[in-house]
Amino acid sequence: MGRTLAEKVWDDHVVRRAEGEPDLLYIDLHLLHEVTSPQAFDGLRQNGRRVRRLDLTIATEDHNTPTVDIDKPIADPVSRAQLETLRRNCAEFGVRLHPLGDVEQGVVHVVGPQLGLTQPGTTVVCGDSHTSTHGAFGALAFGIGTSQVEHVLATQTLPLARPRTMAITVEGELPDGVTAKDLILAIIARIGTGGGQGYILEYRGPAIEKLSMEARMTICNMSIEAGARAGMIAPDQTTFDYLHGRDHAPEGEDWDAAVAYWKTLRTDDDAVFDAEVIINGAELAPFVTWGTNPGQGAPLSASVPDPASYDDASERLAAEKALEYMGLTAGQPLRDIQVDTVFVGSCTNGRIEDLRSAAAILDGRKVADGVRMLVVPGSVRVSLQAVAEGLDKVFTSSGAEWRHAGCSMCLGMNPDQLAPGERSASTSNRNFEGRQGKGGRTHLVSPQVAAATAVLGHLASPADLSDDAARTPAGV
């Protein structure tokens, strides 16, 4: 019987398989950041262990880093101490580090792919649940806890039970104005925040094949929000073209050998998934969340749902609590929801293509009075590219703030936070209570919806913007 993509990559990494034991899986790439690694390095020290494969390990700083005044000492002493701890640990153990101020610094899930380190058929782990992002390349990539970070540092392996596989087939073509973010939010609303639990998802079908690498990363990034450990997309010419010539992509004969192998990484026609979901891409529309988990979303044209409409008691209670926290009432049109803040950035939507699409909408327009818009590139490289294309000028001319790279307001570990009661339209991945700051209220949206919302001051899509005769786009 044939095998799925996930099964092929898994099988190629089994170091040891024994009856009654989890498989011991080899890890090709281990990404580190400052938040989930300090206790792991402590563990190595306590046990007199070293990092087994420094050449498969790389670290950067992202969660705590400020996005303004990066040349000044970090104001928060606890954040500063955590970054200093990472620097000390990397120096002591010999780990390659891209700290704040380095040209390769950025959100760890933006940095790995842009360096060409994330490759098809590899296993990638990081102490961060959004490691699923790297599955866009046909890598088996998943988030791990700090004990597992220590395990990988010491052994370059992890004992793991093989998850089941789920195909998410997206038929048809996404209509104009519908993005990868809308698609993944719709998928999560459909299968639920626990729907992917125990599965590796494989996104496939004609609508997926047409997506750029950036868009595929947005999709795979949010697999964890459906409860799945990992999401994957089979590598194809789009993948190879993205990788070719990148710093760590193979060269010469190695490139040819790699591509030959990568081409085998497709689910066999006779392979059987443990579960299958079919989505009609042509039926989708811009999608936003109204609640406090990523599964509580609806098309922008819909209204806030009535909790009483849920059959399931725990879902009903969750919806009631969400509306209370979000300060919304059942039946209120989503388009009527006014926001204070718009955030464009994060490992979900902080890549160059995301910034381009937001800029194209803001070009020649102004951010609404009373709305604060933050644009935070996912990495220094993304930032430099955006500046080279003049996107930073588009953002600042429209009244948005152009910031330095980092995780920023996605989780507010740095000073970029919502105040209690403030409401955001955010291109990030989690609308949990307090995620963007204590008492903050988050609506997850695409970069296009974020930009249109910034202009109108309420949740909106680009189609809602009138063709303003006075608009003079610089045409970036």
Place this chain on the structure above:
Amino acid sequence: MEAFTAHTGRAVPLRRSNVDTDQIIPAHWLKKVTRDGFEDGLFEAWRKDSDFVLNRPERQGATVLVAGPDFGTGSSREHAVWALQNYGFKTVVSSRFADIFRGNSLKNGLLTVVLPQETVERLQELTEADPTVEITVDLESRQVRAADLTADFELDENARWRLLNGLDDISLTLQNETDISTYESSRPTFKPRTIQV
């Protein structure tokens, strides 16, 4: 890791579904670089409400958390497990746990017990009716017992063996050094490297 064989204690019923790890321990606590001192951050936002179940006098000293479905979703932060343990919880019962949270729990000796939703609700009703009721979670017999309720639970044999004996996963893996070295010698040259060595 501390071994887990059996535990008996009073319970806290947490009737919420989809409790994400941002609720269990908010992000600003993640700046700490130790595995301890997270107890005050546990459910920090909800604890501001004096009626929140954890604040009730009858729940002080409870060690068994009986939670709603999909407990521990979201971020992979192991700090969520440390916060529960630092606070005093020894075990969490739910009908469904998020994968990463469950893995992190078992690595730290916090036993996550999966029971059918109706059994979880019966346990919640029991402890709500009488907060002094004790719940026993017995890993040796894979059984939960409280008042007249007895429920068997599943846990794979390997995870159970490691928990019962408090075994260090890294030491276990390093016993397979030959397998790891053999695998490494056969890795293709086109695989990426972060540095030249």
